[in-house]
Amino acid sequence: MTGPEHTLAIPGLLQNKILKKVVFTPGGLTIKKPMSFGRSVFIRDENIAAFRFGIKQLYCAKFEFGSQYFIEVRDFKNEIFRIELTSYFGIRRKIYYNVWADLLQTFWDHYIDHQLNYYIELYNMQMSFELAGVTFYPDGISFDKSNKLRWNEIAIKSYQNYFMVHHNKDSRIYKCCLFSVEWNAVILQSLLKEIIKEYEKVPKSSL
Numbered sequence: 001m002t003g004p005e006h007t008l009a010i011p012g013l014l015q016n017k018i019l020k021k022v023v024f025t026p027g028g029l030t031i032k033k034p035m036s037f038g039r040s041v042f043i044r045d046e047n048i049a050a051f052r053f054g055i056k057q058l059y060c061a062k063f064e065f066g067s068q069y070f071i072e073v074r075d076f077k078n079e080i081f082r083i084e085l086t087s088y089f090g091i092r093r094k095i096y097y098n099v100w101a102d103l104l105q106t107f108w109d110h111y112i113d114h115q116l117n118y119y120i121e122l123y124n125m126q127m128s129f130e131l132a133g134v135t136f137y138p139d140g141i142s143f144d145k146s147n148k149l150r151w152n153e154i155a156i157k158s159y160q161n162y163f164m165v166h167h168n169k170d171s172r173i174y175k176c177c178l179f180s181v182e183w184n185a186v187i188l189q190s191l192l193k194e195i196i197k198e199y200e201k202v203p204k205s206s207l
Contacts, residue, residue: 006106010099013091022083022103024110029073031083047075048111053104054161054180058086067093069100071107074183112187119191132177132188134165141165141192143175151199156192163189 010020023030028044051073058066066088073081083103085096122129126138134143140150143165155168163185166174177185 008102024106041081049076050074050183052183069096116187116190132182132184147173
C-alpha cells in the first residue's frame with residue numbers, strides 16, 4: 001500500500017449522522033459501522049485479491065425509484081466484502097455518487113495500483129498469466145480457444161461501465177468486460193492500454 005491513512009465517511013440517507021466509515025490504512029482496509037452493533041470488518045492489504053464496482057438502477061414495475069453504488073472486494077479465501085450506497089427517489093444521489101467515486105480513486109491509489117505494477121512486471125518478463133478472463137502470452141493475448149490477438153492487432157473501446165478489447169481490423173472478434181461483473185476488469189483495461197501505448201511507439205517495420 002502507498003499513501004497515508006485516509007478515512008471516507010458515508011452519511012445516512014435521511015440524517016447527517018455517519019452510517020459507515022471506510023478507513024484506508026498502511027495495513028489494510030477497515031469498514032466501520034458507527035450506527036450499528038455489528039463488528040467492523042478489516043481486510044489486510046496482502047489479502048486483497050480482486051475488486052469490482054458498478055452503478056445499478058433500481059426499478060419497480062418499470063418505475064425507477066433509486067440508484068445503488070457499490071464496490072466489492074474479494075480476498076484470497078474467496079470471501080466477498082461489499083460497500084454499498086443506495087439513494088432512493090434521488091435523495092443524496094449526488095453525495096453518494098461523489099463518495100463512491102472518491103472510494104474508487106482512494107482504493108486504486110492504496111491497493112490496486114501496485115497490483116497493476118505486478119502485472120506490468122510479468123508482461124515485461126514475458127511471462128504467461130491470466131487476468132480477468134484474458135490470457136497473456138509474450139506475443140499477444142487470447143480470450144477464448146479460437147482467437148488469439150497479437151499485440152499490434154489489439155484495440156480498445158472504453159465506456160463508463162465496461163470496455164471492449166477487439167481485433168483492430170475485425171470488431172467481430174472481441175471480449176466485453178463489465179466493471180461490475182468481471183473481477184479486476186479495470187486493471188486489465190489499464191494494463192492493455194499501457195501495452196498498446198508502447199506498441200504504438202514501435203515502427204511498423206519492426207513488428
